[in-house]
Amino acid sequence: MRQLTVYCIGAALLALCPAAPAATFTFDTPPFAGTNVLNTPGRQVVGGEDFLGFSIATDIFSMDAAAFGVGTSVNFVNSTAANLPTGGVNVVVLGDFDNDANPLTPFGAGNAADLIAGRITEHGAGFFIYFNQALNLPRLVYSTDLSSSGSDLKILARMLNLTGAEGRNAIPTFTAANFAITGDTTTAPEPSSFPMMTGVGLIGACYILRRARGPA
8 A cells, every 4th residue: 555655646746747848938018118219211121130049849939919010920931032922911931131142132021921922912910030141140120011111120039049050940940839929818727727626636636546455
């Protein structure tokens, strides 16, 4: 009976210890707050992004729908500009690394946004990831209108760990699972409550089993 009790306690403790969590990078403030960008003619590109390490296998970029003026659904595409759909997307991972066939000229957020706008015709705010030639790494960018070559842009993040050839090779591996747009009012138990609920359930089950078996 002692051995059974030890097993039950061990199982309960394991349930209470969550696996190593994936990182969620949250963006929940209006991108141009405190600036006059939206009232300034012409495209404005605002930097000041977060510097971070991003694991495509596990991590998530989470954006607040109200702050960015987008719907709560992630409509995702990972492609070169020539193969982008004309609409129905709000998250783009751009497979192009150049816009003029000259690697010596910069390929920045504005150049990437223009490639996207050259294909998408449906108006709407959204996000894109592109590979910056000068910085030699990917960046996450918000656009007030993915279909417009004059849209204002806010750089949200640069991924410091995905540099050089490793970063370029990583671009095609981004999926819709790397993005979330929050704002849904559906309620659910807090994630941290699930391990506790599981642990309590296991302890209760072990107690019942012990009662059923009788004294040792």
